Amino acid sequence: MDLALPAASALLASYIAMGTLPPLIPFIIAVIGGYAAITSSYVYNDCCDIDIDKINLPDRPIASSTLSKKQGLAYACFLALVASVAAFYLNPESFIVLVIAVATISIYSRVAKRSTFLSFVPVGIAYGLVPIGIWLAFDPAGILKGNDTTILPLPGIFLGIMMCVTDWGFTLSGVARDVEGDKARGAPTFPVTYGVPLTSKFVTVCWFVGVISSIIIGWTAHLGPIYFVGAFFAGIWMLAQSFDFIRNPTPQRGGKLFLQGSRYRGVMFGSLIIDVILSISFVEYVSILW
Secondary structure: OOOHHHHHHHHHHHHHHHOOOOOHHHHHHHHHHHHHHHHHHHHHHHHHOHHHHHHHOOOOOOOOOOOOHHHHHHHHHHHHHHHHHHHHHHOHHHHHHHHHHHHHHHHHHHOHHHOOOOOHHHHHHHHHHHHHHHHHHHOOOOHHHOOOOOOOOHHHHHHHHHHHHHHHHHHHHHHHHOHHHHHHOOOOOHHHHHOHHHHHHHHHHHHHHHHHHHHHHHHHHOOOHHHHHHHHHHHHHHHHHHHHHHHOOOHHHHHHHHHHHHHHHHHHHHHHHHHHHHHHHHHHHHHHHO
16 A cells, blocks of 8 residues: 555656656655655654553564664654655655655654544644655646646645545554553543544544545546546445444454555555556557557
């Protein structure tokens, strides 16, 4: 999922802006940079949640003392540096978005999770900024140069919305799995504060909004049948899993939905990647014939 997201964002941005595939080297840099940005936040979160993970997920490297917290922080910083270099190289606008995203997700890991039931909000905002930062690398807004242009086209806006809202559902499913450890360590997460049953309903609403947004992405970007088939059927499957979570509101079912959310987004982004590549290849083939 964390490779498919930046790849899909780069391909769609280049397709919308220029009707072509992105240049190979910038594309590779964007995928690596996006992956490093996302992964660095996971590692940093593990460094902040050692006490909780010792209860919920004791086999994780830092929680099990396979790696030290110092090593984890060093790795998180290394990944963030890789992401920063990649973003700045591609477009300073992308770098600014990255800085905002890193600051936002750090607030979650360091402060919000231990202080408010709304701690999932900055997580979604941070991940919603990832495709926007990637998009700007291939379709610059021109703000830094003072150009009077559209910041993002509609497909880019809805891609950010889809990632933000589905990540609320994604994150809260995982938090529902971790409810006992969070409760033991005094973290007032949404499932701890309001219970897993209400969490399951909110998670389902998030996935519903995300699935609708995925269809709007395809409609506004004029994508082809491969994307719509993948997004529609994967979305129906994901909503069915979410309703099953409502019927079985247990931490274990939340953990299962957490993994299923990764698979859904992987399929959706995979469908987008295939659709864009084939669409561009078809247009180029037709132009050669003419």
